[in-house]
Amino acid sequence: MLVNVTKDYSSKNNGETNSLKEVNITIKKGEFVFVIGDSGAGKSTLLKLLMREISPTKGKVYVNGKNLKRLKHNQVAKHRRNVGMVFQDFRLLKDRSVYENVAFAMQIVEKEPKVIKETVPKMLDIVGLADKEKAFPRELSGGEQQRVALARALVNEPIMILADEPTGNLDPKNSWEIMNLLEEVNKNGTTVVVVTHNIEIVKLMNKRVIELKNGEVAGDWINGVNDENSNFS
Missing domain, CATH: 3.40.50.300 (P-loop containing nucleotide triphosphate hydrolases)
Structure with a gap:
């Protein structure tokens, strides 16, 4: 609000x-x-x-009933963990695999390795990339990269997803695939x-x-x- x-x-x-x-x-x-x-x-x-x-x-x-301007530094970090962000240019880590890119979002918030190992494959399955977990961003199409970015944004179960031009670099087919995924998330x-x-x-x-x-x-x-x-x- x-x-x-x-x-x-x-x-x-x-x-x-x-x-x-x-x-x-x-x-x-x-x-x-x-x-x-x-x-x-x-x-x-x-x-x-x-x-x-x-x-x-x-x-x-x-957001979620909290005045963001009054948040302390540690509270700001917690707030951002509750908000997933998807960008037009994907912003994936180029030297890490699909699995590692998604896992990194969980590592930042100090999730247990066991939880990460269980959760990341499930999230990749949701976005249709279960068979791409060992691939690197350079080996993926634009649509696939955006699905990795969406998986990364979703993996910590945020209350809100903010998507900034998520289809800006995609062709019509991939654009609709991303929008359909966002609709399912919603x-x-x-x-x-x-x-x-x-x-x-x-x-x-x-x-x-x-x-x-x-x-x-x-x-x-x-x-x-x-x-x-x-x-x-």
Whole structure:
């Protein structure tokens, strides 16, 4: 939840437009939400606020009932373990296998080796990569790499998945495979927030859509029907 949130970068980055202005957004537990808007509209800022990578200039950001600005250092680390992140460029460790990339996310939070050994194969099976655990990122297609990234984001059972242009480097077939996986994750109760420029996917998936424009909420609608204030078409 964002309450009267303003994020102003102007003092640091010479008037950078990627900011938010008095934004109020409520995302309920278990929702699937698309965030759309032109470059510089504030989409990446929104994700960074939810991850607690940055704090608002004004206003409050709540996730799971907690005011993120008030979290102490160790609490911030715990919060980030509860939020899985998927990026357009995958961000896999190139010198580690598929298994090792997913396992690394569990090692960071100090899960027991036995738990890791049991959990990682199950997660790779869920994303359809059970036969690729020994492969390295360079040996995978773009779609396969993104599925590894999704497995890594999911392996610690986060309450929320934030996906920043998850289909930006993928062809239509692989794009739909990733979106179908995210939809299945959502059906199991995980909140999913997807930033995207892929309007065709947004239209066809019939989820809630939040449109940002110049740092403000220009539209908020559900089931593919935009409100009268939106420029989405």
